[in-house]
Amino acid sequence: MTKNNLINPGVLEVICGPMFSGKTFELIHRVEKLKYLEGSKYLFFKPARDTRTKKVKTRFNGIEAGCISVKKADEILDNIDGCDLIAIDETQFFQKNIVEVIEKLLKSDINVIVAGLDLDYRGEPFGVMSNLLAMADHVEKLFATCFHPRCNRKATRTQRLINNKPAHYNDPIFIVEGSGKEIYEARCIRHHIVPGKY
Ligand SMILES: [Zn+2]
Missing domain, CATH: 3.30.60.20 (Wheat Germ Agglutinin (Isolectin 2); domain 1)
Structure with missing residues (x-):
């Protein structure tokens, strides 16, 4: 059931673009609005740069969001009880199985919003982002x-x-x-x- 236009069950949205295009800002901005929506539950994930899974703060232009940093994509599935929306940042750094994880989330009627680099420094598709862009229901390409x-x-x-x-x-x-x-x-x-x- 659609609660409003902020949560779209089973819909994948992709926010992409080069470095310095404000992807994290856009992602946090999109998710922050849910703070004022009674009864909505959302979580923010990003890939861990080290071996630990932990809660971190992600920050951009003074906006701060609580975030779970995970080593492997399938750890996201351990954390989604009752969630309406899942936001994932720096998605290009996940392994290929993030695609399967996201499809499971979508099938569970969760709205998934991912942000990441569409292209690497060579100007070629960045890892799993090409799959996610093909799967996306909505794509927002940002530029710097x-x-x-x-x-x-x-x-x-x-x-x-x-x-x-x-x-x-x-x-x-x-x-x-x-x-x-x-x-x-x-x-x-x-x-x-x-x-x-x-
Ligand atoms: Zn130029």
Whole structure:
């Protein structure tokens, strides 16, 4: 049963875009509104960067949400008793079985909202996000502003820089500590540079 337009049972919504496009902000903003909706239960998840499952705070522009950090996607299913809505951030870092977990949530009449990077620094689909974008009932693509000097066009790509040079297509995803300084920028398609790609 639809309680209102804030909770859509069995519906998958995807919020995606490059880094610096405000995905976490949009996700928290969407979920925060439920605070004032009597009887609604929602939970916020994200993948753990270490081996522990724990409650953490996620924060963006001063907005804070309680969040459960999980090591494996199926741990989400242990935590959903009575939930109307599940929000998942940084979804691109989950393993492939997040797809199965999300389908189970949807079949249990839960509204699932996921946020994540649609493309990796090479401009290619980021892991499970391609599956989730195909499965989605509603997709919101966010954009940033290109970091390139005097460009200001819509940024749809994430540029990876190692020692201020565009990262090579075959560079390892995780660089060895001390081997270089790594930063990320939002770039438009014209200024998104990936040596070795074509
Ligand atoms: Zn640009």
